[in-house]
Amino acid sequence: MLAEIITIGDEILIGQIVDTNSAWMAEKLNQAGIRVKQISSVSDDRLHILKALEEAASRAEIILITGGLGPTKDDITKKTLAEYFNVGMVQNEAALQNVQQIFAKYNRPLLDVNRKQAEVPANCEVILNKNGTAPGMWFNHNGKIYVSMPGVPFEMKYMVEEEVMPKLKDTFKLPFIIHKTILTAGEGESFLAEKIADIEDALPPNIKLAYLPKLGQVRLRLSADGDDEVQLRAEIEDYAARIIERVKYAVVADEDVAxxxxxxxxxxxxxxxxxxxxxxxxxxxxxxxxxxxxxxxxxxxxxxxxxxxxxxxxxxxxxxxxxxxxxxxxxxxxxxxxxxxxxxxxxxxxxxxxxxxxxxxxxxxxxxxxxxxxxxxxxxxxxxxxxxxxxxxxxxxxxxxxxxxxxxxxxxxxx
Amino acid sequence: MLAEIITIGDEILIGQIVDTNSAWMAEKLNQAGIRVKQISSVSDDRLHILKALEEAASRAEIILITGGLGPTKDDITKKTLAEYFNVGMVQNEAALQNVQQIFAKYNRPLLDVNRKQAEVPANCEVILNKNGTAPGMWFNHNGKIYVSMPGVPFEMKYMVEEEVMPKLKDTFKLPFIIHKTILTAGEGESFLAEKIADIEDALPPNIKLAYLPKLGQVRLRLSADGDDEVQLRAEIEDYAARIIERVKYAVVADEDVAxxxxxxxxxxxxxxxxxxxxxxxxxxxxxxxxxxxxxxxxxxxxxxxxxxxxxxxxxxxxxxxxxxxxxxxxxxxxxxxxxxxxxxxxxxxxxxxxxxxxxxxxxxxxxxxxxxxxxxxxxxxxxxxxxxxxxxxxxxxxxxxxxxxxxxxxxxxxx
Known part of the structure; x- marks a missing residue:
């Protein structure tokens, strides 16, 4: 099962904000056995968004989209999605109530631009936003799932954890991908590689080893895919144990932990x-x-x-x-x-x-x-x-x- | 002038690391008047890298690539670039000396995998890596510039600042893009938008306004492009002054600053x-x-x-x-x-x-x-x-x- 992530917004492309959302979503998807094929950041530009949607859909079954759902004029994700799916916009009652409640709670006047946040493409299923005014949108289009969410991290995270991941697990029968990470400190990547070269060479085709260096630390990540979860876990633990035994003086932890x-x-x-x-x-x-x-x-x-x-x-x-x-x-x-x-x-x-x-x-x-x-x-x-x-x-x-x-x-x- | 950024490495796609490199490079490019059209993260996979290079080259004149240059087996960027450009690999003497010096400095034995780091595609101009063993590579191919750099942030940053940006400025005659940011705190995005709606509506087509909300803060970013730098600065300062006057009780700074x-x-x-x-x-x-x-x-x-x-x-x-x-x-x-x-x-x-x-x-x-x-x-x-x-x-x-x-x-x- 393949997914792609598209983040929309000029602020990423001019480097004003770092895209932390994609890494977070990628991790959640991976944990559920969904591989992320590509992450793309595109501008608040109608044609560019349409092209990115097409390309992503040509490669993946699941497309998660964040950003461009604010009430202001530079945010055009929603109407571009309506154009992509060739549908009109409708007002969603639940989303409108949500907006009204949030404004009432903070005693703010409800402006027209805020009311418009409850308008969504006609073919979507609304994902309520408990932490903000922009609703999330779930589209099932020709068997592919598109999900559009706000770019504000905590609004997006809540939606992914509470709504999107459970719905994806319901919708698809997912294979297993398992990762096992060994955290080492004090030795370089190439030195470690030389030390465990024979173990790496003997890995079966469904298990991969990656080296993730970061100032003074190297993470060794084993990834295995297959259908039999129990067997995969046993296999990956066996290879991890061999690696740990070989370089144990440099090992800080046998898990992906700071x-x-x-x-x-x-x-x-x-x-x-x-x-x-x-x-x-x-x-x-x-x-x-x-x-x-x-x-x-x-x-x-x-x-x-x-x-x-x-x-x-x-x-x-x-x-x-x-x-x-x-x-x-x-x-x-x-x-x-x-x-x-x-x-x-x-x-x-x-x-x-x-x-x-x-x-x-x-x-x-x-x-x-x-x-x-x-x-x-x-x-x-x-x-x-x-x-x-x-x-x-x-x-x-x-x-x-x-x-x-x-x-x-x-x-x-x-x- | 358009650029694209491609980051290569499974670690981004499984969410183990956040891609901070792209935002940093995008900011540097923007400051030099180069717009980033798309940022793509792709896996350590030959065909996927080739496709990403093709797509980026179809949209942009400058393609900055990071990652996949380590000495280990999962890093395949270099040989994939050689395939893309249809050239062989050659050993670069300056890069080899650099690797040897680094290993001598730390009194480490030079392994075969390290020596291979000095091999580069035959058509590249090597960018020496003062902070690591993987050389950067500059390609001028059919008038488009491709630059491949390590994914380790401080190695990449040094190359971009000291080598890549000066060379890009030499290679292309660049237009001006200017940004002016106003930092506000304590007021919401839509409230600010309503307050300055008439100023926003009156902006000329070459000036755009974006709202960048972040917990408790909203940045208002004006972007102007054109050829006459002096006039652009005057225009953008004028609009910024009008916005600041309108919402001054919420303004913390008239620059893009934390x-x-x-x-x-x-x-x-x-x-x-x-x-x-x-x-x-x-x-x-x-x-x-x-x-x-x-x-x-x-x-x-x-x-x-x-x-x-x-x-x-x-x-x-x-x-x-x-x-x-x-x-x-x-x-x-x-x-x-x-x-x-x-x-x-x-x-x-x-x-x-x-x-x-x-x-x-x-x-x-x-x-x-x-x-x-x-x-x-x-x-x-x-x-x-x-x-x-x-x-x-x-x-x-x-x-x-x-x-x-x-x-x-x-x-x-x-x-």
Missing amino acids: LEKAILNLMTKRRLTLSTAESCTGGYISHLITQHSGSSAVFLGGVVSYSNMAKENTLGVNSETIRQYGAVSEQTVKEMAAGSLTAFKSDYSVAVTGIAGPDGGTDDKPVGTVWIAVSNGAKTSAKKFTFGNKRIQNIERSATAAFSMLNTLLHEIEE | LEKAILNLMTKRRLTLSTAESCTGGYISHLITQHSGSSAVFLGGVVSYSNMAKENTLGVNSETIRQYGAVSEQTVKEMAAGSLTAFKSDYSVAVTGIAGPDGGTDDKPVGTVWIAVSNGAKTSAKKFTFGNKRIQNIERSATAAFSMLNTLLHEIEE
């Missing part, structure tokens, strides 16, 4: 707590941790000590240490890690201090110089990194390196 | 400092601030007080306040804001406490209940929000609301 989530899972299991002391990462590490639900069982808190005074007042770093060795130094980062353990009474702490750039570098300590320490009180490891000259990357790489160091320290002590 | 960056700019100009006290946002607010270079002139630091103890120890929140009113309350958030001012000796502070979910809600305070306070010592505003039941959204909406409140407080005192 690095920090793998650490949270481990610390939750061991009932350990964590705190952070961040300078150049500016709260990014604590944000990565706290985006995960359940993180409060492990994470007690952190300090973003952006100024020297903050390092002294909130973390108890000795002003003399900063004066003598500098804010970016082994001595300072170790005192930050110790201060974090004390301030939050946590079992473990992570501390980062560095020069994210683009300003602040010196000959001695150029932009990209970062000191990271991890500590459990009994043992403190500190390490200097020399990243590049791009601020955002330095922040991201520092966070990845900090989590890798914490993972290593946690694995030094087996349960 | 909400927090607009605030940083204002605070830098006024030489004001800021600190944060975050509970449910978990460091996201300080991360948003510190991702911007120059933020250290304004931002002194923050506390992520994820546990009650952290609220008491690091922010001086009274334990009695938490006991009596709860951690998520007007009283607690105000004490957090005050404690942050004291701990960091900042002019302004932002404090957030809430229930991000999915756990921790009660009948009284359901998931999505968030209290936010902003303070400058003399004045403290606190406000309760009731967001939804999605954790990440609650974190993002809380941050947007906090910045909006800070923006309002800053604008109450005119310079």
Whole structure:
């Protein structure tokens, strides 16, 4: 079963927004055994939308469309769909009620443009939008399914989870596609590939291996398709086990999970707590941790000590240490890690201090110089990194390196 | 001048990674007056790549391709390009030297798969990769330009900035496209549209207005194309001024800038400092601030007080306040804001406490209940929000609301 995703809107094509919707939808489709053949972003342009619909329908049975459903004049998806299906527009009562209720709830006057949001192509089945005024639309046209949804992520996500996926499962009898991901850190893609070359060569034709590198991490993804779910799972687990055995020193998790989530899972299991002391990462590490639900069982808190005074007042770093060795130094980062353990009474702490750039570098300590320490009180490891000259990357790489160091320290002590 | 972007790789189509490269490239192209007609993500599949190249070339003069250049077996972009152009593969000496240097620098053995990275289609001009082993490739084929680059963002970005854009400007004589964005907060898309309907209707055909809504914010983007840059700038500034005058109470900035960056700019100009006290946002607010270079002139630091103890120890929140009113309350958030001012000796502070979910809600305070306070010592505003039941959204909406409140407080005192 093949699907295509079409996102409509000039804002993607001029790069003003990143298309996160497509990845999210693709993941949901894949989990249901639907392969995404192509993702296309096209402009708010009638002919271009029509062409994209035709092309997608020539390749796939399911076409998910997002965007271009707003009340304003640049949004033309709905009338273009009506033209594509050669039908007129009708007012949908349920959609109109939904719009009216939303405006009543917020005590806003209902404008004509808002009322028009309840108009839909005559051949569609309306998917109610619980989070906004633009209705979703489900079309079954010559056996192919077209679904048009708003581009606002949380409106679209709700529709996909609650309405679209269940309807697709009802409509089609779906094959199984299974993915198994192994998260590694600290080794390069080609090194890993060389290590497991014989396992990869021996994979049967229905199982594929992909390498997904990302700053300091490589994900190894096995994908299997077939009809017998139980057998597929057994096969893919067997190959995953062989790979893990071969490169186990680099393995962080045997599932597709964020690095920090793998650490949270481990610390939750061991009932350990964590705190952070961040300078150049500016709260990014604590944000990565706290985006995960359940993180409060492990994470007690952190300090973003952006100024020297903050390092002294909130973390108890000795002003003399900063004066003598500098804010970016082994001595300072170790005192930050110790201060974090004390301030939050946590079992473990992570501390980062560095020069994210683009300003602040010196000959001695150029932009990209970062000191990271991890500590459990009994043992403190500190390490200097020399990243590049791009601020955002330095922040991201520092966070990845900090989590890798914490993972290593946690694995030094087996349960 | 039209361009298309093709990203190659199953990882995008199964939703494992979000395609951020395309938005970034689209923005760079637009700034140079090149419109992006379509962005397509296709799989690591020979026939599909060939078809995508053909389709893109039928619509555009410039085709930027990323991904599928790794050393592993699933990466087939290079040989597929050679097939598309009907040429053989040759070893490129400069690319080989680059690979050798990188491996020597990291003291890694050079494997055969790495050496193969220096092989390129015979008709290409190599773009050296200063940040990795896969060379970029520039093809001028029947007057159309094809550029193939690695999918790793920082490798691609360096090539685009340093090599691809300058070469494109040399190759083509480009028209001007100018964008002007107005950032608004606190008003809905349709409300703004109604307010400025007459201005929008009077726009000349070469100027378009788009509405880009994002949780709590709407960007109004004017786009003008033509040949006379000076005249275009004057025209677009004139229309922008009319729009700003009409909806000025909702305008945060008259440029395409992040909400927090607009605030940083204002605070830098006024030489004001800021600190944060975050509970449910978990460091996201300080991360948003510190991702911007120059933020250290304004931002002194923050506390992520994820546990009650952290609220008491690091922010001086009274334990009695938490006991009596709860951690998520007007009283607690105000004490957090005050404690942050004291701990960091900042002019302004932002404090957030809430229930991000999915756990921790009660009948009284359901998931999505968030209290936010902003303070400058003399004045403290606190406000309760009731967001939804999605954790990440609650974190993002809380941050947007906090910045909006800070923006309002800053604008109450005119310079």
